[in-house]
């Protein structure tokens with residue numbers, strides 16, 4: 001990766017992680033992810049956000065500093081907007097190579113820095129609205145708690161309008177040579193649109209109320225460029241990613257797309273046997289349906305689809321008096337990530353006294369779901385169940401359409 005100039009004295013650096021590792025040890029990133037850092041150079045020099053010691057990221061960063069003729073010893077400040085190790089993990093290695101660097105972070109960031117990295121040196125703690133004068137360049141810090149950890153802040157360069165937004169407005173997807181929104185093709189934009197949704201659903205979704213609060217707060221600034229810590233830089237049309245994030249956040253309160261995500265778990269095919277009838281019912285109303293099988297399909301992609309869909313269909317048999325475990329674990333993740341305010345239909349087979357439905361109701365009680373009558377049957381689905389499956393699919397699609 002090469003470094004890119006954003007404005008006078010402002011450069012993007014960073015690294016692509018593309019080695020097949022999971023992000024946060026959990027989420028697949030088949031197309032990688034970028035860890036973006038930034039340099040702001042006045043009389044003094046600040047590095048904004050760091051990288052983890054991951055997939056050669058530190059060496060990439062060092063090479064890019066070289067490209068723009070910045071020596072490590074000349075860096076005066078390192079701003080840590082967010083303490084998650086993807087942006088801070090290399091801090092010990094970085095401090096060993098630099099001289100008298102002052103770490104700049106929020107009050108909660110300081111506590112995390114000391115806890116996560118046993119750091120005992122000095123910290124310049126900045127409160128909401130505080131400024132740092134680099135001589136010819138000024139940075140202002142705004143706290144945006146819980147986007148995505150409680151200590152998170154953004155850094156704003158007022159003169160150029162560049163907002164270093166950290167995880168806010170970020171996306172999965174490694175960067176190519178073109179890193180600005182006006183440089184990439186329509187196809188690439190589509191890719192980042194999908195990957196920003198998946199990133200949002202996986203990483204940020206549970207904090208959707210703080211996201212809306214942060215967007216409202218930042219609206220008061222004259223933002224001309226969004227420079228996030230993951231994904232492309234928005235200089236031509238930053239409002240696209242701001243409004244996209246607002247839309248993603250609103251999915252939580254029910255303003256979701258008129259689509260249905262179906263998640264099916266089935267051991268011997270008895271539950272799966274009614275899927276095509278449900279799909280026909282849904283399609284008879286012209287509503288798109290996205291089908292996932294568990295445990296085969298990864299939760300990352302299921303979450304992304306479910307987050308944006310107004311309707312959910314969830315099918316699983318009874319397993320030891322409860323839901324089939326892989327489906328149960330999807331619902332646990334839905335609960336963690338606040339997959340709320342959906343129109344829902346649940347179905348499944350059992351062989352003696354069932355139990356999955358009761359377990360389903362208990363586990364989804366707090367999700368603010370509006371469930372239509374479930375469909376359960378003993379053993380193999382007969383004509384009657386297939387007809388009911390069609391009708392319930394149709395009914396759900398109508399509810400989604402009218403929502």
Ligand SMILES: Cc1cc2nc3c(=O)[nH]c(=O)nc-3n(C[C@H](O)[C@H](O)[C@H](O)COP(=O)(O)O)c2cc1C
Pocket residue numbers: 265266267268269270271272316317318319320321322349350351352353354355379380
């Ligand atoms: C390990 C296991 C545990 C099961 N536990 C129950 C149960 O507690 N109650 C019940 O009514 N059926 C139970 N069943 C039966 C299944 O729910 C039933 O066979 C169902 O038709 C399987 O649907 P599927 O082919 O979609 O997996 C169990 C089956 C298996 C294999």
